Amino acid sequence: MSPYTLADLDQRPDLVPNVLALFATTAQGSGHVVCGIPARMGLEPAAADLKGTLGVLLAMSGRRLAGALAICPYSEEQVTLWGPVIPDPREQPRVMPVLMQELRRALREGGFTSMRSQVDTRNRTLRAWMMAEGFGPWKDMHCYERELAPFRSADISDVQAAARADLDDAARILAECFPDSDHHRPNLVQRENEGYRHYVLRHEGRTVGAAAVQGGGRRSWLKLIGVPRSERGKHLAHRLLDGVLASEARLAHHAMGLEVLDDNRPAIALYEKTGFQRRWSASLLIAPV
Numbered sequence: 001m002s003p004y005t006l007a008d009l010d011q012r013p014d015l016v017p018n019v020l021a022l023f024a025t026t027a028q029g030s031g032h033v034v035c036g037i038p039a040r041m042g043l044e045p046a047a048a049d050l051k052g053t054l055g056v057l058l059a060m061s062g063r064r065l066a067g068a069l070a071i072c073p074y075s076e077e078q079v080t081l082w083g084p085v086i087p088d089p090r091e092q093p094r095v096m097p098v099l100m101q102e103l104r105r106a107l108r109e110g111g112f113t114s115m116r117s118q119v120d121t122r123n124r125t126l127r128a129w130m131m132a133e134g135f136g137p138w139k140d141m142h143c144y145e146r147e148l149a150p151f152r153s154a155d156i157s158d159v160q161a162a163a164r165a166d167l168d169d170a171a172r173i174l175a176e177c178f179p180d181s182d183h184h185r186p187n188l189v190q191r192e193n194e195g196y197r198h199y200v201l202r203h204e205g206r207t208v209g210a211a212a213v214q215g216g217g218r219r220s221w222l223k224l225i226g227v228p229r230s231e232r233g234k235h236l237a238h239r240l241l242d243g244v245l246a247s248e249a250r251l252a253h254h255a256m257g258l259e260v261l262d263d264n265r266p267a268i269a270l271y272e273k274t275g276f277q278r279r280w281s282a283s284l285l286i287a288p289v
């Protein structure tokens with residue numbers, strides 16, 4: 001019989017500090033577990049991050065927390081995992097199956113069909129654990145960040161925070177640039193109600209670029225930026241991103257972060273030319289439920 005019992009953080013709110021401490025032990029570096037909530041990557045985990053998850057599974061050995069695994073929303077079919085974090089590697093072979101079995105059961109019940117795990121490329125241990133659990137590599141991604149302070153006085157007259165009347169144009173551009181994303185569904189008004197901010201670039205009387213940003217404070221997060229295919233290569237995205245950075249600086253946010261797939265050369269060129277620096281790289285591992 002397994003020496004571990006399962007619990008859900010919802011039923012054990014007293015364990016929130018323990019769970020945060022557990023996630024925080026994976027300091028940046030070879031052991032760094034890339035957080036399942038991309039916007040929080042590399043930041044100290046906070047109670048609000050746990051609230052933003054779909055659930056946190058706990059493996060208990062008596063009263064001791066032996067492992068934790070947070071399930072983060074990604075799409076209607078897929079979730080992103082944050083963890084598992086198992087502080088004592090000797091316990092991993094026994095704790096891991098307990099958490100993964102319960103995870104799969106919960107995901108099937110919730111109607112999810114697949115899961116993704118963003119594993120720091122330096123974290124060979126976690127990668128090996130995930131591969132043994134049926135995960136396979138999909139693509140590598142990078143997390144970029146830049147400070148916002150130098151942008152406060154920039155000229156941003158052609159970049160506007162999208163008004164209600166601009167949201168349809170912004171949605172059309174984002175739908176063309178990100179055909180697999182559901183960000184524009186059902187509409188951007190709903191996304192704004194969820195806390196997103198949208199920006200548009202106007203050029204010769206037309207809207208020629210759109211961006212979606214979320215979060216703020218220590219770091220706001222560039223979720224999407226796109227320019228229609230027919231307008232690319234004219235430095236429009238560069239112009240738009242400069243405007244987004246300046247606008248976010250005026251909102252007194254400290255830094256902006258983003259994630260980008262390793263094979264998106266134009267986007268990486270854009271980010272590096274606008275002063276973003278690569279902070280972490282992760283392998284995206286995918287598994288069916």
Ligand SMILES: CC(C)(COP(=O)(O)OP(=O)(O)OC[C@H]1O[C@@H](n2cnc3c(N)ncnc32)[C@H](O)[C@@H]1OP(=O)(O)O)[C@@H](O)C(=O)NCCC(=O)NCCS
Pocket residue numbers: 177178223224225226227228231232233234235236237238239260264265266267269270273
């Ligand atoms: C990424 C994207 C926004 C770039 O738009 P764009 O208007 O063509 O980009 P810009 O012309 O402003 O180019 C930005 C910089 O990247 C460079 N660049 C652009 N495309 C490039 C490419 N294919 N290869 C190498 N460098 C490239 C440019 O030289 C430019 O630098 P500069 O202004 O200092 O000369 C656009 O390709 C797009 O909408 N892609 C689909 C959506 C997407 O993947 N978005 C990013 C992920 S969130």
